[in-house]
Amino acid sequence: MTSILLAILVLGVLGGIFGAILAFASQIFHVEVDPKQEAIRSCLAGANCGGCGYPGCDGYAAAVVAGEAPTNRCVAGGAEAAERIARIMGVDAGTAEKVVAFVPCSGTEGHAEMRFNYSGPVDCRAAMLFGGKSNKTCTFACIGMGNCVKVCQFDAMHIVNGVAKVDRSKCVGCGACADTCPKSIIKMIPESLKVIPACGNKDKGAKVMKMCDFGCIGCMKCQRECPADAIVVKDNLAVVDPEKCVGCGHCADICPRHIINWFDKK
């Protein structure tokens, strides 16, 4: 009888002591979590998918609070989550420069010379296996098999006439397409950039002329005629200085190859 009572007593006291220690410890070792972090955490999708590049949603929320991460990294939460996080952090769209994806290639079907007829898996990486070049002669050309379309979670990428095209109204600037492109031709450009030549070929003009109807030949017409001196031809390719560009669109009008994209065109 006494051993039963003793057993109950010992376990009861042990349990009581441990409980008290834990209760006490939870007070002492309480970690203050920034209320902002919890608020941000509640905006995220909560799937711990790792799409943002941080270990889980908590890791990303902590990084945002610490100011290390931009507010629009939650791919699953989409634009809505980005907006709510931006509101919590007190960042407005003006302070954080929004970037969008851009495919600098205009070599659409029938206009870009082909090296060979490709019939294999519809996958840019597979098409790249032939000597590190794709089926298009131009080494800077978009292969157009749509690996970027597959990774885009916002339906902002589409293949139009054999070249990937970005829907700027849907692009959130996550950069997934730029990461997956096996040729690494997709660029992330500031949304405020008004004009940009849709070609990435750095070969000499005569060579470009042969392989593509819509390649930048480095003729320097845009450089000469730009009223703001914002365009410089470097490595046989027109480069726009976003700080000088006034967005008049003159270059887009006069380009003999018609490859300068003018985003604000009304």
Next chain:
Amino acid sequence: MLTNIISISLGAILINNFIFSQFLGCCPFLGCSSKVETATGMGLAVVFVMGLASAICWVINEYLLVALHLEFLQTLAFILVIAALVQFVEMFLKKSVPSLYSALGIYLPLITTNCAVLGVVLLNVQNNYNFLESLVYGITGGLGFMLAIVLFASVRERIEFSDYPECFEGFPICLVSAALLALAFMGFSGMKIF
């Protein structure tokens, strides 16, 4: 003394490996072994908790249960101690060593009810180990667990890329490979060191 410690350590790591020859802790062994990185984290957490639990449970057993002739309460009391200990350690790490917490944090609650931890403290009692021997057995038992889970995780990573019958997909192929790995460890069985 030293030879005793060495024989306990090698015994716990290789000969009587907790997973491969005592079949303790199989649940986290299968659950946390899909990546080498998580397996390492889990293994470290087990080493930590098994060492600590061995030391504290030895004290509780010697000065409370044995002293009051309540040895039949061992299982119950040890579960209580381990659960409280793990909770306490988790809180302590979160506050004091955040870097260690972020590495081991998510694994700690999982270990609360890991049978390898309870197993090691009960084996300490069964083998009549003294305090130092218990501590060594706890830590090296954890190291044995870590060795097993990291080995198995690397095997599983390779399995991902290999061509096996479709009907074996998922756990079946894992169990088969775990069995083969255990068979390899059987080679150590029956060895006597000193």
